[in-house]
Amino acid sequence: MDAIDTRLPHLVVIGGGFAGLWATRALAKAPLRITLLDRSNHHLFQPLLYQVATAGLSAPDIAAPLRHILRRQCNVQVRLGEATGIDPAARRVALADGGALGFDYLLLASGATHAYFGNDQWAAHAPGLKSLDDALHLRRQLLLAFERAEACDDPAERAAWLSFAVVGGGPTGVELAGTLAEIARHTLKDEFRRIDPASARVRLVEAGPRVLASFPEELSRKARRQLERLGVEVSTGVPVTAIDGGGYRLGEDYVHARTVVWAAGVAASPLARALGVPLDRAGRVIVEPDLSVPGHPHVFVAGDLAAVQRADGRPVPGVAPAAKQMGRHVAASLRARLRGVQAGAFGYRDFGNLATIGRMAAVVDLHGFKLSGLLAWWFWLAAHVFFLIGFRNRLVVLLNWAWAYWSYQRAARIILGRDREGPVPPA
């Protein structure tokens, strides 16, 4: 316990993701008292969330308690709670529990959620992947699908349980589809008596012309080939037009599939609207060059919620390195402001782009230097383990991966959750 000097200006940071946490840490020595507000008690290493969803890692492997990370930073108070509204003029954040937080400065870094492009009824049938709870829900659904297929006597129904679709050909969709194919073809081998898991249909559906559209065309082609080699059916150029509990419609065709995963779109956190300032089409806040909000210089936005352009006019992508850089820039802007100096403009430093596809398959694009296949996969692995927060987590994750690599097994194949979401079909 360490009381905080209440005479200092108060910065409220909403969101303990990469942007919020990196800003907070960069302000360790600033003459500010900081309240970090998050709905979860942990910082999440989102780039590995798909590994929790596909039973490769445990939830705690990729998360660390915010309190623990910040325990030695005496000017920070971590607060578990949810912001429901922001009044930038009155400098108040309304909380879900009925309380409120006054602030002198605000950093809004509440990130993004799934977007179903106006088809919110799809959410019930095609869950997305943003939080640890989402990942555990998805894991449960993926593992239960094979259990239900095994218990099922009707061949058509069984085939529907063994039919999986991942909607969205971005990095998350590619990772999920590749890993799902590996599970069906390798992990579950020999474990069922009535079904052959390797006969499962794993389909990756992308409405645009190619997967991994943010990569050079050559790498998109290679990624597609690597996916197909892993056993994923890749469909591009045709949009999904309907999703219900029994399957999905692709263009004109209805495909029976009991498991549809949504990896197609993200929308900015609804808190952005509370600011009452112009948003872009995805609901992100169009910020000033120093990442403050137009008309509210004491309010900043960073991470996936901020719409920022690069020097060449392309948008800054919604990836972890960009969020960290923005967080650090907000910290620098604030420090400048407290010294009475004008803050500089944010410049995104692009280190490159990498995506994993599955066992020994990935693509890496480092400013024209392109890698794919096994070498890219090692590069991806090293980068992700290196950036994972916490020494212990790195060790556990490495151990899990080494084990998974040699044994084709996955460490976290445990179905959790009380409610079984409807009865198992009679056998």
Place this chain on the structure above:
Amino acid sequence: MDAIDTRLPHLVVIGGGFAGLWATRALAKAPLRITLLDRSNHHLFQPLLYQVATAGLSAPDIAAPLRHILRRQCNVQVRLGEATGIDPAARRVALADGGALGFDYLLLASGATHAYFGNDQWAAHAPGLKSLDDALHLRRQLLLAFERAEACDDPAERAAWLSFAVVGGGPTGVELAGTLAEIARHTLKDEFRRIDPASARVRLVEAGPRVLASFPEELSRKARRQLERLGVEVSTGVPVTAIDGGGYRLGEDYVHARTVVWAAGVAASPLARALGVPLDRAGRVIVEPDLSVPGHPHVFVAGDLAAVQRADGRPVPGVAPAAKQMGRHVAASLRARLRGVQAGAFGYRDFGNLATIGRMAAVVDLHGFKLSGLLAWWFWLAAHVFFLIGFRNRLVVLLNWAWAYWSYQRAARIILGRDREGPVPPA
């Protein structure tokens, strides 16, 4: 995929715990086809469940998929599902999904659940610990209590959030109380700004005269002293007479406490009643010497659900080694039966009794050879890691423990679950 010879006699095993799984494995070469039915997809190493509840281990660290354990045993089919009824004469098990399983032989090994001794309304306020879902629920509740205390402005309410009671002084209650005290005094140190977690009151409440009643009196005394040294308040000889959301009544006194954990009683699985045979007071099936059910020689009961006496008249305890031995004995009885031979009587081989208390504290009783303190703790640790199923889990658990030991940290301090069970009190 490996079809099973359907002409063989069919054994249905209900429950993939120690009794059911050990029986199944011991029948690998028997001329039987086996269906192992469980509500979960995993075998659970129950002796370490309290570590998941107290955030020391992840759920998958102490569980392994039943299918994976049994993948090479070709005469077994694993089935995810719940038995709701048994007709021993018609030789049918009714399933929750509306289906049924016919059998030639049945092994009922569905274990035990919490018992509130006729006070089922306590269940909502004092959760117990039997499954991984229970453990994650409890972890969430323990970690949230500190969060709520931090967010709370009313001193009385804050004290109630920092007041914990564990009801029941058996091994589980002792483990939970000891670990909870360690979390409050060490793990959460320096992480809060408004509360001092070390000021939390952790109380262990036992209605009987001493904790660890199944141990010699000398070890009970030592266990109590070790608990008190860890900061646990131990109360014996007075029963809890009421539990509600705000606290509990101990004899005449009402104690404000927002977190009460139930470790006081277990009752046999309700499936025992479906057999229509005499049960003991705890609802367990009074079995024949070969562990079959009186009047139904083709039905066996093993594990926590079986009421069996030792040669000296004392009951066989509800511990993992006893369940494994019973499982193996049922397998031997069945093999004898299939050869037309009379099966022998079950004899319990008692290897001793051990219980952990907390950091570097445990008690061990090996037939009069008694240990306590650090040495007992090392013994306990070695025994538990040794018996943990699966090579990889052992490594991960050891790594977690080594880390926890040196850092006083706990690897799984992650609050999971969507619903927040009521609002966080306003700050």
